[in-house]
Amino acid sequence: MKLVSELLCRATLLACLPLASAQEQQGEGLTVGHWVSVKGELDGRGEFVASAVEVLDPADEEVLIGMVEKVERSEARFRLLGRPVYVSEKTEWRKLDWTTLAGARVKVEGHHRGPQRFSSRAISTRGAGRDQLVGRLDHLERTAKGLTGAVMDFLIRVPGTVAVESEKPLDQYSLAAPRAEREVLVRVRDEDDFIPGTYELAENLYLGARLELGGAYEQDRDLDEESEQDDTIGEVRLRGEMTWRPTERFFGLLGVTLGALYEDEETDGSRFEQTARVPELFGYWYDVGVEGLDFQIGRQDFDERREWLWDENLDAVRVWYRHPAFRVEVSASTVFWDSSERNEESSNFIAYVTNNNPDKVVGAYVVDRRGTYVYDPRDGDRATDNYPIHFGARAFGEWIPGTDSWLEISSLRGYREFSDLDGFGFDVGSTIKPAAIEPYYVNVGFAFGSGDDDPFDGVDETFRQTGFQDNNDKLGGVTSFRYYGELLDPELSNLEIWTLGAGRRFGRALSLDLLFHDYRQDVAADRLIETALRKAPNGLSADLGWEVDLVLGVRFWKGWDFEAIVSRFEPGAAFDDPDPSWLVTGRLRMRL
Numbered sequence: 001m002k003l004v005s006e007l008l009c010r011a012t013l014l015a016c017l018p019l020a021s022a023q024e025q026q027g028e029g030l031t032v033g034h035w036v037s038v039k040g041e042l043d044g045r046g047e048f049v050a051s052a053v054e055v056l057d058p059a060d061e062e063v064l065i066g067m068v069e070k071v072e073r074s075e076a077r078f079r080l081l082g083r084p085v086y087v088s089e090k091t092e093w094r095k096l097d098w099t100t101l102a103g104a105r106v107k108v109e110g111h112h113r114g115p116q117r118f119s120s121r122a123i124s125t126r127g128a129g130r131d132q133l134v135g136r137l138d139h140l141e142r143t144a145k146g147l148t149g150a151v152m153d154f155l156i157r158v159p160g161t162v163a164v165e166s167e168k169p170l171d172q173y174s175l176a177a178p179r180a181e182r183e184v185l186v187r188v189r190d191e192d193d194f195i196p197g198t199y200e201l202a203e204n205l206y207l208g209a210r211l212e213l214g215g216a217y218e219q220d221r222d223l224d225e226e227s228e229q230d231d232t233i234g235e236v237r238l239r240g241e242m243t244w245r246p247t248e249r250f251f252g253l254l255g256v257t258l259g260a261l262y263e264d265e266e267t268d269g270s271r272f273e274q275t276a277r278v279p280e281l282f283g284y285w286y287d288v289g290v291e292g293l294d295f296q297i298g299r300q301d302f303d304e305r306r307e308w309l310w311d312e313n314l315d316a317v318r319v320w321y322r323h324p325a326f327r328v329e330v331s332a333s334t335v336f337w338d339s340s341e342r343n344e345e346s347s348n349f350i351a352y353v354t355n356n357n358p359d360k361v362v363g364a365y366v367v368d369r370r371g372t373y374v375y376d377p378r379d380g381d382r383a384t385d386n387y388p389i390h391f392g393a394r395a396f397g398e399w400i401p402g403t404d405s406w407l408e409i410s411s412l413r414g415y416r417e418f419s420d421l422d423g424f425g426f427d428v429g430s431t432i433k434p435a436a437i438e439p440y441y442v443n444v445g446f447a448f449g450s451g452d453d454d455p456f457d458g459v460d461e462t463f464r465q466t467g468f469q470d471n472n473d474k475l476g477g478v479t480s481f482r483y484y485g486e487l488l489d490p491e492l493s494n495l496e497i498w499t500l501g502a503g504r505r506f507g508r509a510l511s512l513d514l515l516f517h518d519y520r521q522d523v524a525a526d527r528l529i530e531t532a533l534r535k536a537p538n539g540l541s542a543d544l545g546w547e548v549d550l551v552l553g554v555r556f557w558k559g560w561d562f563e564a565i566v567s568r569f570e571p572g573a574a575f576d577d578p579d580p581s582w583l584v585t586g587r588l589r590m591r592l
Helices: 002-011 016-025 180-186
Strands: 035-042 048-056 062-072 077-080 083-086 092-094 105-112 118-125 131-143 146-151 154-159 199-202 205-219 231-244 250-265 269-285 293-303 311-322 326-334 347-355 360-376 380-397 403-416 419-421 423-432 440-449 495-505 510-520 543-554 560-571 581-591
Touching: 035 154, 048 131, 062 083
Parallel strands: 048 154, 083 118, 092 118
Antiparallel strands: 035 048, 035 131, 062 077, 062 105, 062 131, 077 083, 105 118, 131 146, 146 154, 199 205, 205 231, 205 581, 231 250, 250 269, 269 293, 293 311, 311 326, 326 347, 347 360, 360 380, 380 403, 403 419, 403 423, 423 440, 440 495, 495 510, 510 543, 543 560, 560 581
């Protein structure tokens, strides 16, 4: 493994040993959830550059200290450290008031409730000194130059020369849970999709951007090395997000994606395609009528950590109710343009309830999809009456120390034309990372989606996922990937998937994962549903074959991340005269 470590370091043009030494000296044990005091100043890009960092016991209120920049009494707010601070009847004034606020140096205690939304509970005068943030550490990355992270909605940078101080060992401090209000607004998004509002265009109007470069080489997706259908793909995407917060109780977002795709296929030749999309355009209202009741309307991102249920942009009306112990989400949605035919022809009704413990998540849901378009495992694509309803429950998190486990259970009911639906699926597994084998970890999982053994009895027992799924998550490393296989990439339908993997972290910014997947059909059939393969099984054997994935993830540079994946699929007896298939992909993301 030492040789592998050295080779990986050279491949990324970094030296591992100096980095590891720097990590040991600067905040070893510091993690997301620690309550920190950060002293320093804002730089020209809006980053808070730290000159001192101290870990504290969690408190009920966050703190901002700095010079008041602008007073807007008519809007019941003032600007501090480049952010609006809102004043209400609950705010306590200490030795100053609205008339003496302009230009004063103040300490504000209160609640950070999302980007550009700080509600004050106490405002007091403060003497000369450094600006300061006190709150939960919501994000952390270690780089060769020090630490970067987020406290509230501030991006912080801690140079390597700045030590992280504490009165006791860091593992003796309790971790603070994220506030429910902040979690809802930020939306549960894959870390790869995070775009900070870096540039202030106007008052309360911010712009963030991310550039993404990707490439792939696909060999023998049809399992025939003589067919000359290999693909070479290159892609460039620029994603911009504009956020607007005119008041404390409203938040608006516009997302635009510009893309260019080049594809060269041996048989069909090359093509070049340019795209422009609006993946998100919504308004979000807080505390509508009663505290904790939020309302969201427009095109919005439906996402969740494992993406087993959904990762889709939908045109929706969405209502949230936030309580300290739980969160309820109810929505009605469709897609008016720029999506698949099924999504555009479906009306969706979703109800989801979950607790507010990010370390141990428990949830239940109903997903009702009504439409006329369906992929039928026997008859292919066709128009028909289609009314699937998914009922399910889930749990994931660190239930046992040193493990990150998950359990998904789902039942499919409803009907499709003249057949009743009666499918069942589940996914159970764990990432095991005990201290005894650190920095190594092990992944083990089993997923099952039922098939239909009698196509003529009026009951279709084939399980289908919601159609919004992406089946993408991190399994111990620094980057996420498709946990059912990058090459086969199947929907969990009429399938049994065994997964066994091992990985290693090289510091906190680089990881290498090796995963093995074994595939069998529950019922031997001559179709695979929603897979990347271009060859159908013979329907005589249930043995589909196996796949191995090698995944490299790199996050050494602030705002940059890179992943590279090599996959090989070895077909089984379910395919006639097959050849193996290969996939090589690479992707670089840069937050601008």
